[in-house]
Amino acid sequence: MNIDFFYTNxxxxxxMPATLQNLSHLARRxxxxxxxxxxxxxxxxxxxxxxLKGSAKLIKECADGQEVVVDILSQDNYSGEAWLxxxxxxxxxxxxxxxxxxxxxxxxxxxxRLICADQVLTLNFLQxxxxxxxxxSMSVEHLLSQTAAQRLGCFLLRRCSEPHxxxxxxxxxxxxxxxxxSQLGMRPETFSRALHCLSRKCNLIxxxxxxxxxxxxxxxxxxxxxxxxxxxxxxRIIQ
Amino acid sequence: MNIDFFYTNxxxxxxMPATLQNLSHLARRxxxxxxxxxxxxxxxxxxxxxxLKGSAKLIKECADGQEVVVDILSQDNYSGEAWLxxxxxxxxxxxxxxxxxxxxxxxxxxxxRLICADQVLTLNFLQxxxxxxxxxSMSVEHLLSQTAAQRLGCFLLRRCSEPHxxxxxxxxxxxxxxxxxSQLGMRPETFSRALHCLSRKCNLIxxxxxxxxxxxxxxxxxxxxxxxxxxxxxxRIIQ
DNA sequence: CGAAACCTTGACAATGTTCAATCACTGTGG
DNA sequence: CCACAGTGATTGAACATTGTCAAGGTTTCG
Numbered sequence: 001m002n003i004d005f006f007y008t009n010x011x012x013x014x015x016m017p018a019t020l021q022n023l024s025h026l027a028r029r030x031x032x033x034x035x036x037x038x039x040x041x042x043x044x045x046x047x048x049x050x051x052l053k054g055s056a057k058l059i060k061e062c063a064d065g066q067e068v069v070v071d072i073l074s075q076d077n078y079s080g081e082a083w084l085x086x087x088x089x090x091x092x093x094x095x096x097x098x099x100x101x102x103x104x105x106x107x108x109x110x111x112x113r114l115i116c117a118d119q120v121l122t123l124n125f126l127q128x129x130x131x132x133x134x135x136x137s138m139s140v141e142h143l144l145s146q147t148a149a150q151r152l153g154c155f156l157l158r159r160c161s162e163p164h165x166x167x168x169x170x171x172x173x174x175x176x177x178x179x180x181x182s183q184l185g186m187r188p189e190t191f192s193r194a195l196h197c198l199s200r201k202c203n204l205i206x207x208x209x210x211x212x213x214x215x216x217x218x219x220x221x222x223x224x225x226x227x228x229x230x231x232x233x234x235x236r237i238i239q
Numbered sequence: 240m241n242i243d244f245f246y247t248n249x250x251x252x253x254x255m256p257a258t259l260q261n262l263s264h265l266a267r268r269x270x271x272x273x274x275x276x277x278x279x280x281x282x283x284x285x286x287x288x289x290x291l292k293g294s295a296k297l298i299k300e301c302a303d304g305q306e307v308v309v310d311i312l313s314q315d316n317y318s319g320e321a322w323l324x325x326x327x328x329x330x331x332x333x334x335x336x337x338x339x340x341x342x343x344x345x346x347x348x349x350x351x352r353l354i355c356a357d358q359v360l361t362l363n364f365l366q367x368x369x370x371x372x373x374x375x376s377m378s379v380e381h382l383l384s385q386t387a388a389q390r391l392g393c394f395l396l397r398r399c400s401e402p403h404x405x406x407x408x409x410x411x412x413x414x415x416x417x418x419x420x421s422q423l424g425m426r427p428e429t430f431s432r433a434l435h436c437l438s439r440k441c442n443l444i445x446x447x448x449x450x451x452x453x454x455x456x457x458x459x460x461x462x463x464x465x466x467x468x469x470x471x472x473x474x475r476i477i478q
Numbered sequence: 479c480g481a482a483a484c485c486t487t488g489a490c491a492a493t494g495t496t497c498a499a500t501c502a503c504t505g506t507g508g
Numbered sequence: 509c510c511a512c513a514g515t516g517a518t519t520g521a522a523c524a525t526t527g528t529c530a531a532g533g534t535t536t537c538g
Binding site: 386 | 524
């Protein structure tokens with residue numbers, strides 16, 4: 001892959017020149033159409049991947065056949081780092097594109113070697129993964145304590161690009177309502193009702209995938225009173 | 240703190256001698272009685288802590304006063320690493336002892352300096368935090384897809400010390416049922432009913448805090464069919 | 479024994495799921 | 509251009525799960 005990417009990307013750029021060189025040799029670029037499996041169970045265990053453009057969902061499948069969307073990743077998100085140091089690899093997931101997508105992959109073993117040989121890269125990964133951990137930990141808190149409508153409201157708030165604009169904020173939903181629903185831990189029907197509930201209680205105006213928030217504080221009050229964080233909280237999801 | 244601890248602890252022992260020396264100078268040991276606040280909001284932001292003996296709960300408080308138990312930590316667990324590299328520290332929690340407890344703390348800034356100066360320590364932290372991340376990610380999956388009874392059953396399975404013993408397995412609940420309930424994301428009443436449900440459907444025999452599982456496979460079937468992992472899964476919680 | 483803490487139970491309310499029906503939008507072929 | 513199929517979104521009704529509140533039971537410990 002083009003070395004310029006690694007020279008400018010925050011996760012990699014501070015590494016040693018030799019590391020960047022190696023990365024550019026070992027990373028493989030891929031393009032996929034919307035709704036295709038981009039990493040199957042086997043591949044997801046052995047590869048780190050980074051989204052250059054587009055978004056993808058991580059799907060876990062249960063013994064009984066049910067599928068759970070455990071995460072949705074967009075540009076500059078990545079996954080697969082979980083298996084860097086773990087010998088036992090019982091767990092796996094399928095990665096499926098949500099839009100047309102451009103990614104690069106690198107074999108876990110190769111990445112591990114590079115990380116172990118470069119202190120700065122190790123530190124960058126440590127930092128990046130701590131940020132990811134905070135988002136995960138927030139998800140847990142929300143699933144434990146918030147209703148469906150509050151989780152949806154929180155999602156909308158985290159998509160506000162200018163947190164200090166308080167009136168007539170415009171938002172566009174980034175993907176299918178059904179997919180969004182599963183990310184937020186609810187059925188599409190519940191999602192639909194939750195959105196309706198927010199439009200009643202917080203005066204949202206919903207037009208298909210476009211949502212207008214006339215008075216942000218109303219939504220903040222409805223959502224953030226039941227969360228330990230203070231709006232505008234860290235875990236923004238602007239894409 | 241005694242340097243011997245650092246020389247033998249898996250998270251620290253491979254670091255450079257100078258690092259271990261520094262750790263032992265900078266770490267402060269503390270003892271607390273059951274049910275006391277061991278780190279308040281302010282302290283939890285500025286300190287890494289490690290449990291030497293006992294257990295503690297992490298509590299987040301919402302704007303409306305409600306409290307959520309986001310995690311329960313036991314011996315050799317730690318927390319506070321989230322703020323190692325994050326400048327903005329809007330989030331915080333209170334740490335409260337669940338048993339009599341012995342911990343050591345170290346100022347985040349000190350730990351950060353040591354980590355940045357020691358490649359092996361950085362790698363060890365990266366590895367440890369990736370393991371933590373897997374557990375968190377499992378929690379999300381369970382909260383998204385399992386019922387209260389299944390989550391409880393999963394907890395019980397993860398406490399089985401010998402995964403290959405299939406019959407008449409004995410388990411002891413590690414703390415209050417109410418606390419356990421909140422960790423599993425349910426009310427005490429729901430917990431009580433979930434336990435009752437398991438005793439009916441999977442033949443568990445409940446005697447106060449002691450539980451006997453005559454036939455493990457029955458429970459595994461009830462719980463793990465709705466999970467992407469295969470029993471005995473990695474995330475054990477034996478204490 | 480008696481108080482306090484913890485746990486359980488029942489009745490009911492709130493929330494979310496399931497299933498079926500309908501609607502809205504889009505693209506296709508005639 | 510229209511009819512039609514297909515997909516995604518919404519709605520209603522029945523149901524399942526979980527939460528809430530109040531009461532009563534159990535255990536522990538002085």
